[in-house]
Amino acid sequence: MSTNVQQLFPGVYRVGGKLATKNFAPGFRVYGEKLVSVDNVEYRQWDLFRSKLAGAIAKGLSHMPIGPGSLVLYLGASTGTTPSHVSDIVGEDGAVFAIEFAQRSMRDLLNICQPRPNMLPIFGDARMPVQYEEHLQGQKADVLYQDVAQPDQAEILVRNADMFLKKGGYAMLCIKSQSIDVTQDPKKTYAQTIAKLEAGGFETLQTIILDPYDKDHMFWMGKKKN
Ligand SMILES: C[S@@+](CC[C@H](N)C(=O)[O-])C[C@H]1O[C@@H](n2cnc3c(N)ncnc32)[C@H](O)[C@@H]1O
CATH class of the missing domain: 3.30.200.20 (Phosphorylase Kinase; domain 1)
Structure with a gap:
């Protein structure tokens, strides 16, 4: 069978x-x-416990903006676990610009990108989008995916969206409450982060608590208004 x-x-x-x-x-x-x-x-x-995007799909992601042919700017690519699945999804007509600032992760990322011509590994700091502006060559992303575990996650996303995301484009953010404020109730941290994203020009489409796949994480998806 x-x-x-x-x-x-x-x-x-x-x-x-x-x-x-x-x-x-x-x-x-x-x-x-x-x-x-x-x-x-x-x-x-696709391991639900190793990839927050997989966990979000398993927990009922209602709309999947990444599809065949999408151009994705991926911030916090690490060693390529989730970015490689994104590369599978966008296929030969799409592209994944994979930004990572840790040298060790970058070495593995370079290896996994070798047999994947639609993935471009870029050594750069997501807080400083001018560092990788030239790689995008004026192209705008359909989707901005961010998983950087930094205290200023919302600011980083808005700054990158202003430079590289299409009007009407989608953003997906893995909000790690423990990286923003370990002492505060995660619910309050999520609400404050979402308020910053909305003030930065986004409409919230869906939020998903990633537990049990990832503790203290919310997956947020929004659409850029302008
Ligand atoms: C949770 S891991 C990402 C896992 C990956 N998204 C996946 O699902 O396969 C977070 C990554 O973000 C990277 N990172 C954190 N701050 C960054 C920054 N400012 N610029 C670029 N990468 C950053 C870290 O080095 C780490 O590799």
Whole structure:
């Protein structure tokens, strides 16, 4: 009996009951994930506990703005776990500009990007978007994805959106309450962060508490108004 494949969003699947993306670099694993072939298509299982985007999808993300052909600016790419799935989703007509400022993570990121021509690893600080402006060559992103675990997460997102996100474009932010204020009730931290994002030109579309996949994290999705 063949494995059941169900499409959840364009480029995002449930394969044999598990979240997965089509492997854009067949034969390559990024973080030890399982590869599953069905009808000559190779899928990569997407670990809900290792990727906040996967956790958000599992917890009911209502709209998925990242799809085939999207241009994504990804801030906080680390060693490429989630960015590689984003690369699978956007496919050959899309692009992922993956920004990371830790040298150690950057080494792994460079390796995982090698067989993925749609991913551009960029060594840069998300607080200083002018550092990577030249790489975008005037292009605007359809989606800004940010997972940087910094106290000024909202300010970083707004600053990047002002420079690189299309009007009507989408932003996805993993809000880590413990990085903003460890002493405060996470609910208050989330509310303050969302207020800053809305003051910065966004309409909030959805918020998802990522527990049990990630503790003290909220996944926020918004749309840029202007
Ligand atoms: C939680 S990890 C990201 C995990 C990754 N998004 C994933 O799901 O596979 C946060 C990353 O953000 C990076 N980071 C933090 N502040 C940054 C900044 N200002 N500019 C660029 N990267 C930053 C850290 O070095 C770390 O690799």
